[in-house]
Amino acid sequence: MTPTKLNAAIIIVSTTASKDPSSDVSGNLLTEFFTANSTAESTTWQVVARRIVPDDREEIQGALTTLLEGPNKLNLIVTTGGTGFAITDITPEAVKPFLQKEAPGLVHAMLSASLNITPFSMMSRPVAGVSGSTVIVTLPGSPKGATENLGALIKLLPHACIQAAGIQSSRKLHSRGVESLEKQAGVHGHGKHRPKSDNHDGHHHHHRHHHHGHSHDSSTPEVYTYAEPRANRLGDAVTRRYRESPYPMVTVKEAADLIARETQLKEIVEAQVNEDLVGYVLAEDVTAAESVPAYRASIVDGYALVHSGGKGIYPVVSVSHAAPGSIPPLSSGQVARITTGAPLPPGATAVVMVEDTILKSMTEDEKEEAEVEILVDRIGDGENVREVGSDVMKGDVVLEKGDIISAIGGEVGLLASVGRAWVKVYDKVTVGVLSTGDEVVHHDRKGELRLGEIRDSNRPALLSAIKAQGFSTVDLGIARDKAGALQSILIEALQSVDVIITTGGVSMGELDLLKPTIEQSLNGTIHFGRVAMKPGKPTTFATVESPKKKLIFALPGNPASALVTLHLFVIPSLRKSQGYEHYDFPRVRVVVNEDMGLDPRPEFRRAFVRFDAVDGRLHASGTGGQRSSRIGSAHGANAVLVMPASKEVSEKRRELGCIPKGETVDAILWGQIGCA
Ligand SMILES: Nc1nc2c(c(=O)[nH]1)N[C@H]1C(S)=C(S)[C@@H](COP(=O)(O)OP(=O)(O)OC[C@H]3O[C@@H](n4cnc5c(N)ncnc54)[C@H](O)[C@@H]3O)O[C@H]1N2
Ligand code: MOO
Ligand SMILES: [Mg+2]
Numbered sequence: 001m002t003p004t005k006l007n008a009a010i011i012i013v014s015t016t017a018s019k020d021p022s023s024d025v026s027g028n029l030l031t032e033f034f035t036a037n038s039t040a041e042s043t044t045w046q047v048v049a050r051r052i053v054p055d056d057r058e059e060i061q062g063a064l065t066t067l068l069e070g071p072n073k074l075n076l077i078v079t080t081g082g083t084g085f086a087i088t089d090i091t092p093e094a095v096k097p098f099l100q101k102e103a104p105g106l107v108h109a110m111l112s113a114s115l116n117i118t119p120f121s122m123m124s125r126p127v128a129g130v131s132g133s134t135v136i137v138t139l140p141g142s143p144k145g146a147t148e149n150l151g152a153l154i155k156l157l158p159h160a161c162i163q164a165a166g167i168q169s170s171r172k173l174h175s176r177g178v179e180s181l182e183k184q185a186g187v188h189g190h191g192k193h194r195p196k197s198d199n200h201d202g203h204h205h206h207h208r209h210h211h212h213g214h215s216h217d218s219s220t221p222e223v224y225t226y227a228e229p230r231a232n233r234l235g236d237a238v239t240r241r242y243r244e245s246p247y248p249m250v251t252v253k254e255a256a257d258l259i260a261r262e263t264q265l266k267e268i269v270e271a272q273v274n275e276d277l278v279g280y281v282l283a284e285d286v287t288a289a290e291s292v293p294a295y296r297a298s299i300v301d302g303y304a305l306v307h308s309g310g311k312g313i314y315p316v317v318s319v320s321h322a323a324p325g326s327i328p329p330l331s332s333g334q335v336a337r338i339t340t341g342a343p344l345p346p347g348a349t350a351v352v353m354v355e356d357t358i359l360k361s362m363t364e365d366e367k368e369e370a371e372v373e374i375l376v377d378r379i380g381d382g383e384n385v386r387e388v389g390s391d392v393m394k395g396d397v398v399l400e401k402g403d404i405i406s407a408i409g410g411e412v413g414l415l416a417s418v419g420r421a422w423v424k425v426y427d428k429v430t431v432g433v434l435s436t437g438d439e440v441v442h443h444d445r446k447g448e449l450r451l452g453e454i455r456d457s458n459r460p461a462l463l464s465a466i467k468a469q470g471f472s473t474v475d476l477g478i479a480r481d482k483a484g485a486l487q488s489i490l491i492e493a494l495q496s497v498d499v500i501i502t503t504g505g506v507s508m509g510e511l512d513l514l515k516p517t518i519e520q521s522l523n524g525t526i527h528f529g530r531v532a533m534k535p536g537k538p539t540t541f542a543t544v545e546s547p548k549k550k551l552i553f554a555l556p557g558n559p560a561s562a563l564v565t566l567h568l569f570v571i572p573s574l575r576k577s578q579g580y581e582h583y584d585f586p587r588v589r590v591v592v593n594e595d596m597g598l599d600p601r602p603e604f605r606r607a608f609v610r611f612d613a614v615d616g617r618l619h620a621s622g623t624g625g626q627r628s629s630r631i632g633s634a635h636g637a638n639a640v641l642v643m644p645a646s647k648e649v650s651e652k653r654r655e656l657g658c659i660p661k662g663e664t665v666d667a668i669l670w671g672q673i674g675c676a
Helices: 015-019 026-036 057-069 091-098 104-115 119-123 143-153 157-165 170-175 178-187 252-262 410-417 458-468 483-496 514-521 559-577 651-656
Strands: 004-013 043-053 076-080 128-131 134-139 268-272 302-305 312-320 335-338 350-353 357-362 369-374 397-399 422-426 430-436 472-479 499-503 525-528 540-545 549-555 587-592 603-612 617-622 639-643 664-669
Touching (some): 004 026, 026 076, 026 143, 076 143, 091 134, 104 128, 104 134, 104 143, 134 143, 252 525, 252 549, 252 559, 302 312, 302 369, 430 458, 430 483, 472 483, 499 559, 514 525, 514 549, 587 603, 603 664, 617 664
Parallel strands (some): 004 043, 004 076, 430 472, 430 499, 499 549
Antiparallel strands (some): 302 350, 357 369, 525 540, 540 549, 603 639
């Protein structure tokens, strides 16, 4: 039987460990304990997140909220620490408001087990219960006590977690139609991950309504999963529109990790070795079928001889040009005129450069050299000779699987040099680009714009950037804000492309139809629908089985947002699916040439990075106003500055409201570095 896969998270509550994470031992110990209690037949525990927080109510609750609302569907959260009588011990008080259902039985089991070991456990004040569909248990802080307490529960926890989550077979979930989905939503309540308001001290979080699948089917489930959250249903009544996004806000890193997780390698194909091979990644080791050079060749223009002869006058008995054919053998006391790259006559052991010789006499018809004088002594054996295979030996691995065929030419040249006509590579991804919106018109439409119309700048900009990265593109045009139209364009496009990029229609407007169309009409899975970043907050990433897995990046409509998220999320994914090991754009440290304002969200400011020959450092200048509607902010940009959120910076910078001129930040390089 397939084991039940359960996700666990650990929150280490310790002021000491939060300052010095290396001082924590409980994290590893508990993780190992979960692994040790996983069995191939019934349950596998996976610790998918670990957080270390100080003994601080807000910090503990903040960690719980991010975990509960994060991308990982958690079955269990254990905290360790802060359950005693000390003034700072606050964990049970911080956790309790999250528990919609308390579980005194679990508490009792932990206490009675540890009372058997030490009477001090009388002073542990654990709480346990269920928040939404996640079981939460507070363990004591000592590593020994924590594992003992967890040990008292571990046999029962899988059952408790399955019950709490109401998990059901994924096959059931994926085969259900919209109708059954709606029925489900009507029947079941939503788990809300928030502290109960009565116990809560004024700290507000955004909440997501979970629509976890609940099965009443009694057949044995094999694979356990959850139903995904749903967006506005297509055609919802006005009063039922969401007033808050139901999609949890993920970090840029979490978003990138989810994309990387879902990105698969393209299939392997044979490609011809020519100039079109640039940008491909090899899917095989390439072995030389021939040696280079294939014969003993001269490195210089001069005279071939037997090296031991030394200085003196020699008859010129033959000529070897760099051309195919046969050359007569050479004996000691003779020389043969030879050109660079030409084969050595059999018997010759070295070549002397023409500059180290004098012409002594000509043939009678004065057409050929008769004798030359060699002016140098001590000629080495093999001097100026390229031996067979001295550049590449037959059988050598010249290029390896994973090597990129660069635009510099070295790889194509090497393949050509050993006679390779075809190589195995990962196929290139085909990317479809679709603009959406009733207001969007083709950029070259003649005539003035009518009120509310806007020219489509996203599609040309995105198609250019994708093509320039070497991927195949398909222009999918403009979709109107009609669910049916969007659906049929997407379904058709999925037949011919690997990846679909759309822009617009992903935020909170009633005509923002991308998310509901992907979920309900395409039966897709939205892996995230909001990212903590500026620009690009409503960026959405989904996969659909069609029948192979295809990726959909639904980028925001604002032009600067679309370009930033394309470079940050889409292009790395395309590169990964083509086999690039280093699929992200390079990150460098740059000096800012002007004050760079800080935003509450982590911000990616468009910038021009150049090398300054005076101080030998990279410098960045801004590109003017950074509003996400202003595509001009990407004009001249070869990078984005990775600006921290204002709450993440030092007090001094927070007061200034900027990273001041002359200080440094990280930049992600999209293009070539400029020169001063
Ligand atoms: N109530 C809220 N409103 C908005 C939020 C929010 O969180 N709550 N987020 C804002 C942010 S941030 C962004 S970014 C935008 C994203 O909007 P959508 O992705 O839904 O895109 P649209 O509404 O369709 O268009 C936004 C903007 O971009 C223009 N646009 C669209 N397509 C194109 C194109 N192909 N070429 C040029 N310009 C285009 C469109 O006309 C709009 O002006 O939502 C905020 N709202
Ligand atoms: O997140 Mo939006 O892309 O800033 O305007
Ligand atoms: Mg919108």
